[in-house]
Amino acid sequence: xxxxxxxxxxxxxxxxxxxxxxxxxxxxxxxxxxxxxxxxxxxxxxxxxxxxxxxxxxxxxxxxxxxxxxxxxxxxxxxxxxxxxxxxxxxxxxxxxxxxxxxxxxxxxxxxxxxxxxxxxxxxxxxxxxxxxxxxxxxxxxxxxxxxxxxxxxxxxxxxxxxxxxxxxxxxxxxxxxxxxxxxxxxxxxxxxxxxxxxxxxxxxxxxxxxxxxxxxxxxxxxxxxxxxxxxxxxxxxxxxxxxxxxxxxxxxxxxxxxxxxxxxxxxxxxxxxxxxxxxxxxxxxxxxxxxxxxxxxxx
Numbered sequence: 001x002x003x004x005x006x007x008x009x010x011x012x013x014x015x016x017x018x019x020x021x022x023x024x025x026x027x028x029x030x031x032x033x034x035x036x037x038x039x040x041x042x043x044x045x046x047x048x049x050x051x052x053x054x055x056x057x058x059x060x061x062x063x064x065x066x067x068x069x070x071x072x073x074x075x076x077x078x079x080x081x082x083x084x085x086x087x088x089x090x091x092x093x094x095x096x097x098x099x100x101x102x103x104x105x106x107x108x109x110x111x112x113x114x115x116x117x118x119x120x121x122x123x124x125x126x127x128x129x130x131x132x133x134x135x136x137x138x139x140x141x142x143x144x145x146x147x148x149x150x151x152x153x154x155x156x157x158x159x160x161x162x163x164x165x166x167x168x169x170x171x172x173x174x175x176x177x178x179x180x181x182x183x184x185x186x187x188x189x190x191x192x193x194x195x196x197x198x199x200x201x202x203x204x205x206x207x208x209x210x211x212x213x214x215x216x217x218x219x220x221x222x223x224x225x226x227x228x229x230x231x232x233x234x235x236x237x238x239x240x241x242x243x244x245x246x247x248x249x250x251x252x253x254x255x256x257x258x259x260x261x262x263x264x265x266x267x268x269x270x271x272x273x274x275x276x277x278x279x280x281x282x283x284x285x286x287x288x289x290x291x292x293x294x295x296x297x298x299x300x
Contacts, residue, residue, distance in 0.1 A: 004080050004082060005081060005082065005168070006028075006083070007029065007030050007087060008031050008098060009086060009115075012046075013115050013141065015039065016139070017139055017143050020174065022065065023056060023061075026067065028068050029071065029078070030069070031071055031078070039070050075105050079106070082168060083112075083165065083168050084113070086098065086099070086113065095119070095124055100128060104129065108133050112133060113137030113151075115136075115137065115138055117138050118184075121152055121154030122182060131154070135152060136150070136152040136186070137151055138152070138188070139174075140188060147175040150179060150186050152182060195217070199217065221233075227290065227293075229267075231263065232267055242257045243258070268282060
């Protein structure tokens with residue numbers, strides 16, 4: 001596999017992902033139309049944040065920065081890249097124009113991923129030379145620290161492109177999830193919006209203060225979700241998981257309950273042994289994680 005990733009657009013999102021790429025040994029090209037000193041300063045600012053957070057050592061940061069190149073020339077940036085992450089303004093005409101330019105240079109072998117959170121990949125593919133190589137790879141802010149990268153293909157995206165993108169993002173330390181259908185908000189913003197709406201309604205309806213709803217999330221469901229997600233968390237709350245939950249409340253298990261139960265079983269089986277790949281092991285790991293988080297909050 002080629003060892004170069006290009007970033008078309010080097011704002012905080014693109015620059016943050018670029019720092020991840022260079023920290024994992026990838027030649028990293030940053031393209032923008034602005035003064036390149038601004039981009040260099042942004043990269044160094046992010047690396048300084050990582051250093052202060054003790055997420056990297058000085059030696060590793062220094063070596064990583066040697067892998068970065070900065071250019072106002074799109075051809076120079078994308079030539080030889082295995083993947084181009086597009087982080088341009090949310091203008092469909094601009095993105096489609098740049099995709100065509102990139103594919104005229106690289107051909108169909110180079111993946112083009114968009115950081116968009118609102119534009120569907122099927123729309124982004126319109127007019128492309130090789131639509132099968134285009135998909136969404138939506139990160140979460142701050143992109144240099146949060147490992148999530150959300151992948152979503154369009155109607156013409158090849159399954160091989162999704163698989164290859166997943167492999168590349170994993171190689172630079174991200175945790176890819178695949179949204180299998182185009183949907184407003186994809187997966188992650190949909191979850192975030194639901195939580196936001198519930199929190200705002202609680203404050204608006206006089207149930208609690210802003211501070212208390214944030215504490216309620218941070219030290220209750222938010223803590224659990226950060227460690228074991230949502231469906232696994234709920235499954236762990238009842239011996240026997242989702243199928244037992246239905247019985248507990250006097251209801252027959254639905255086809256959906258079987259779907260969730262099978263999914264949780266597969267999730268546990270896929271976990272690293274040190275994180276628990278049995279129910280008992282997951283619970284033990286979860287409790288250690290809770291204790292570590294509470295220590296960081298000064299509550300233990």
